[in-house]
Amino acid sequence: MTVPAIILTVVLAVLGMEAFAWWAHKYIMHGWGWGWHRDHHEPHDNVFEKNDLYAVTFGTIVFFLFLIGYLYSEALWWAALGITLYGLIYTVIHDGLVHQRYFRWVPKRGYAKRLVQAHKLHHATVGKEGGVSFGFVFAADPAQLKAELKRQREAGIALVRDSAGA
Ligand SMILES: [Zn+2]
Ligand SMILES: [Zn+2]
Known part of the structure; x- marks a missing residue:
């Protein structure tokens, strides 16, 4: 090759x-x-x-x-x-x-901080249902992820921990 x-x-x-x-x-x-x-x-x-x-x-x-x-x-x-x-x-x-x-x-800023936040928000749901941020390297904006968690909680799709701030 x-x-x-x-x-x-x-x-x-x-x-x-x-x-x-x-x-x-x-x-x-x-x-x-x-x-x-x-x-x-x-x-x-x-x-x-x-x-x-x-x-x-x-x-x-x-x-x-x-x-x-x-x-x-x-x-x-x-x-x-x-x-x-x-x-x-x-x-x-x-x-x-x-x-x-x-x-x-613990990264204080930049993309590394965003990676940590995004995956922590993956851990914000309890149990296997719902959830966000299933990828690892490409992290979405945490504000977007929180909004999605809030939507899932209100729709009864997922159990979201209060610490997620969603
Ligand atoms: Zn994990
Ligand atoms: Zn998982």
């Missing part, structure tokens, strides 16, 4: 993963897969969550993508690299920046 083709494949894989993550989070993790995701939405003192099984599952799938790519398709190998990059970006933002599982830094 040429260098531009490689770069394009990796970038598309990273962007595609944000779309896939949004979809999987909304329709699998908050759908039939809620059993594994639930403890991520409930307070606890454990180091690990059942929700981490999703990371293990996706990691295993990516391992096989690398393997199949290595044997049969260079493009698939580079796509697997893009997926891995997304996984790293995701874990730094979600597990690190937002949930402070391995570092503590």
